[in-house]
Amino acid sequence: MATSDTKNTRRLTDWIILVFVLIVMGLLVADLSDNVRGEADRHGSTPQGPDSVDIEMHEASNELLGANPATRSSIEPGDGMIEKMVS
Amino acid sequence: MNQPKSDRIFALGALILIAVVWIVSAARTQADLMPVVRATIPEADHITKQDGDLFAAWADPDEADLLARIAIGSADGYGGPLRMAVAVDPAGVVIGAVIADDKETPAWMGRVLDSGLLKSLIGKSYGDALILGDDVDGVTGATYTARAMAQATAAGGRDAAAAFGHPVKEPGPSKIVFGPPEIVLILLFAIGFVGHQSRFPYTKQLRWLSMITGLIVIGFLYNSPVTIAYITKLVLGYWPAWQTNLYWYFLIGGILFVFTVDNKNPYCQWCCPFGAAQDCMGAIGGAKSRTPVRFQRLLIWLQRILTLAAILLGVWFRNPGVASYELFGTLFEGLGSSVQFAALGLVLIAALFIKRPWCNYLCPIRPVTDLIRLIRQMVKERWQQATQRTPAA
16 A cells, blocks of 8 residues: 555656656747747848848849949949949 | 667767758858948948958948948857947047847847947947946946957957058957956865765765855856856857956866766766755755656656757857756846746746756756766777777787
C-alpha cells in the first residue's frame, strides 16, 4: 500500500514537473518569438543589399524623368545621382 | 562515463547545423545604409555617397550648400558591434545620430532609447570623447549598450569632422577596465577551485559564500551572468576589445579553461547568481532534488532543442542579443515583458519545492556545458586511441 502511494506521488510529481517545464518553456518561446519577429521586421522579409535597392531607385528615378534607355546607361547606382533625383 | 550514442550524434549534428547557418548568414548581403544615413538629417535635399562609409548631405539640388557630412562609427556593444550614422555640420557639431546596426538585446536597447541618450548626443563637438557619466549620462542596467552608442557616435563624429578638414586627434589606446566585477569573478573562480578539492572540509560553507557573493555582485550589482548571448557572441566571432571587456574574457575563458583542464564546471554550482537565487528559495521552502524519471530524457532533449534553436536564431540574424531568453535581467534589473515576469514567478515558486528547476530543465548553459564535456571526452578518447596505436620507442 505504502509502496503504491509512493509510486503514485512520484508519478504525480513527474507530471507536475513536466507541466511546469512546458508552461515556462511556452512563455519563454513566446517571448523569444517576439524578439525574432522584431528582428525579422528589421531585416525585412527578404534580405536587401545595396545593389538591389540602388537598382530599384535607379528604375524609379528613370521613370520620374521619363528617361529613355540611352540616358539610363548614363546613370549608375552609387554615383549619388540616384539619391539626388529621388529626393 | 560514456555518453549515449544519440548524444554524440546530436552534438555533431548541432555543430554542423550551426556551421551551415553561420556560413549562410555571413553570405547574406549587408543592409542598405542609405535610409539610415538619410534619417540623420531629414531636412537635407539629397545625400551623396563619398568614400567608404562617408556621405555628404546637401541643402540644394546644385550641391552648393553642404549641410553636413555623415560617417558610420562603430563600437563594441553587449552583443557585438554597434554602428551609428553620425551627421556633423561644417562647424564640427553633431547634428544627427541614428543607429545603423546593433546586436543588442531588444529590452536593453529599448531602455537606452527611452532614456533619451540619443538626443543628448546631439550638439556635442566632434572633439568630445563622449565618455559615459562624464560627457553624457549613463543608462542604469544597459551600460554596455549606452557606452557603445556614445563611443560609436564619437568615432563617427571624428571621421565626419576629418572629412571637413578639422584637426582630429585620434584617441589613444583604450584604458584597461579592471574593476570590482573582474576582481570578484577571479576570486569566485579561485574559491570554486579550492572548494572543489576533495579534501577540503568546508565545501558547503564555501559554496554558500561563493553563491551569495555571486548573487549580490554578478547578479544585483552588475547583472553580468553567463547568458546564451555570450556563447552566441563567441560563435559569431564578435570578440570585443579585451581592454574594455576583460570581464567577458575572464568569464568565458575561465569556464572553458577549467572545463578543459579539470572537467569541472566552475560557474553553475558555485557563482551563478540565478542559481543562487533558486538555492535561496529552496532553502526557504525546503526544496528537494526531484528527478522525473518518466520524462527525464524528454526534458533533457527539450532543453537542448530550445538552446540550439536560440543559438541558431542568434547566428542567423547575426545578433546574439535576439537569442537571449533567460530571465536574469527580469530578476536582477526588474526589466522584462509581462510574459517574462510570469515565467520568473513560476520558476521562483517552483524553486521553493524543487532544487534549481531553471538550471535543471530550462537554462541554455547546461546543454552548452554538456557539449563541452562531450567534446572533451571525445578528444580524450581519440588521443588515447592514438597513443595506444603508437608503439613505444
